Amino acid sequence: MEAHAIIEEVEARRAFRAISAEPVPEEVLRRMLEAAALAPSCGNNQPWRFVVAAGQEALAGLRAALTEGNSWARSAPLLIAALTKPSLDCRLDEGRDEALFGLGLACMNLMLQATREGLYAHPIAGFAPRKARAALGIPEDFVVAALVVCGYPGDPAALDERNRARESAPRERRPIEDFAFRERWPSA
Numbered sequence: 001m002e003a004h005a006i007i008e009e010v011e012a013r014r015a016f017r018a019i020s021a022e023p024v025p026e027e028v029l030r031r032m033l034e035a036a037a038l039a040p041s042c043g044n045n046q047p048w049r050f051v052v053a054a055g056q057e058a059l060a061g062l063r064a065a066l067t068e069g070n071s072w073a074r075s076a077p078l079l080i081a082a083l084t085k086p087s088l089d090c091r092l093d094e095g096r097d098e099a100l101f102g103l104g105l106a107c108m109n110l111m112l113q114a115t116r117e118g119l120y121a122h123p124i125a126g127f128a129p130r131k132a133r134a135a136l137g138i139p140e141d142f143v144v145a146a147l148v149v150c151g152y153p154g155d156p157a158a159l160d161e162r163n164r165a166r167e168s169a170p171r172e173r174r175p176i177e178d179f180a181f182r183e184r185w186p187s188a
Ligand SMILES: Cc1cc2nc3c(=O)[nH]c(=O)nc-3n(C[C@H](O)[C@H](O)[C@H](O)COP(=O)(O)O)c2cc1C
Pocket: 013, 014, 015, 016, 070, 122, 123, 124, 125, 126, 127, 146, 171
């Protein structure tokens, strides 16, 4: 491996949309959830909860909840709803409800493991949470923060023109100096 290289899966993970309908094996899914469970959390509260939709009924319910812009996700054989609620984790001063932070860390672990397994794992917030909640029987007090759309790489030709172009577009990121500061918050 190249010295000082970025971790391979961190570099390789992308929010791809051309997803094949090929099912994801149970053992692969299990490793993704095991990776999620290894995330750090406040007081080891492990505030993440996931509802895995791989059966026809749950999938149909979630597909119906997708926004128009996320129609590409309909082909995916595996949708994972990522949820939590504040009472599952530390609730500290100055608005530090840590549950969403912990859920995000667990999701990232899950997505990196998926990448390692040769899957695409694409988080989306573009869905009707009420419909998703109803489809999966999720209680009202949970926040359904995202669906992670998972599956093996599919055929980009099946995508519409805009999404096809996005599959091979270069990644855009702010320069490090824009988001990370040394020693002190920058003065204006
Ligand atoms: C919380 C969250 C919500 C997102 N919602 C959507 C979405 O609704 N539809 C979509 O196509 N991508 C969605 N994305 C994916 C982002 O657009 C994508 O991660 C970002 O453009 C960076 O690209 P990359 O992941 O390929 O590096 C979402 C990502 C996150 C973390």
